[in-house]
Amino acid sequence: MPTRARSFDLRGAALSLQSAGARPRAVVCLSGGMDSTVCATLAARAVATAVGMRELLELKVDLFRRIGGSALTDASIAVPTAGEGEDASHRTGADVPVTYVPFRNAHFLSAAVSWAEVLGAKTVFLGAVEQDSSGYPDCRPAYYAAFNELIRTGTRDGDIQVVTPLIALRKSEIVSLGVELGAPLHVSWSCYSGETEACGVCESCALRLRAFAQAGAVDAVPYAS
Ligand SMILES: [Zn+2]
Numbered sequence: 001m002p003t004r005a006r007s008f009d010l011r012g013a014a015l016s017l018q019s020a021g022a023r024p025r026a027v028v029c030l031s032g033g034m035d036s037t038v039c040a041t042l043a044a045r046a047v048a049t050a051v052g053m054r055e056l057l058e059l060k061v062d063l064f065r066r067i068g069g070s071a072l073t074d075a076s077i078a079v080p081t082a083g084e085g086e087d088a089s090h091r092t093g094a095d096v097p098v099t100y101v102p103f104r105n106a107h108f109l110s111a112a113v114s115w116a117e118v119l120g121a122k123t124v125f126l127g128a129v130e131q132d133s134s135g136y137p138d139c140r141p142a143y144y145a146a147f148n149e150l151i152r153t154g155t156r157d158g159d160i161q162v163v164t165p166l167i168a169l170r171k172s173e174i175v176s177l178g179v180e181l182g183a184p185l186h187v188s189w190s191c192y193s194g195e196t197e198a199c200g201v202c203e204s205c206a207l208r209l210r211a212f213a214q215a216g217a218v219d220a221v222p223y224a225s
Pocket of ligand 1: 194198199202203204205
């Protein structure tokens with residue numbers, strides 16, 4: 001971690017957290033982006049002040065590249081700049097941007113819940129954000145309510161819960177929270193295009209830059225412009 005650029009959305013990872021005692025345990029989904037970095041820091045605080053064990057399970061979901069259908073997974077679809085993202089021609093549906101990866105979060109959550117069931121963890125953290133996000137349907141609270149219902153029905157004990165502590169926060173509030181918690185935002189990566197330098201103009205860079213500006217914080221990630 002962090003994974004970068006296009007691999008940012010092709011790969012995810014899950015981090016298991018365990019308190020010094022036998023319980024509680026939690027699994028945290030990480031993409032390497034700003035939101036999941038803050039979420040992981042928050043989860044570490046929530047589960048245990050002294051984390052007893054950390055284990056990383058990297059998920060390389062190459063099938064997304066084969067399925068395509070998103071600017072983040074299909075080389076034939078251009079990554080829009082912030083201004084283009086507001087253009088209807090860059091939307092795959094009424095309000096869904098072309099950077100949406102079809103049903104991606106369900107894949108990551110399924111792996112995380114499988115792992116949680118084996119570990120005995122009762123909580124899966126995921127840094128989904130509804131406000132200030134790009135309109136992804138898998139960042140809506142209703143999606144997670146439905147997923148939790150699926151877990152109740154489809155797991156051995158039905159007692160694992162997906163939690164999304166950032167979902168109602170604005171991006172600037174997430175930056176402020178990250179700074180307050182000491183989250184390693186300097187190693188998080190949000191750019192959809194850049195590999196070694198963030199482009200500064202894609203939708204994700206624009207959201208990040210605006211959030212840091214509004215929070216009055218300095219973004220240590222290198223930008224091309
Ligand atoms: Zn960018």
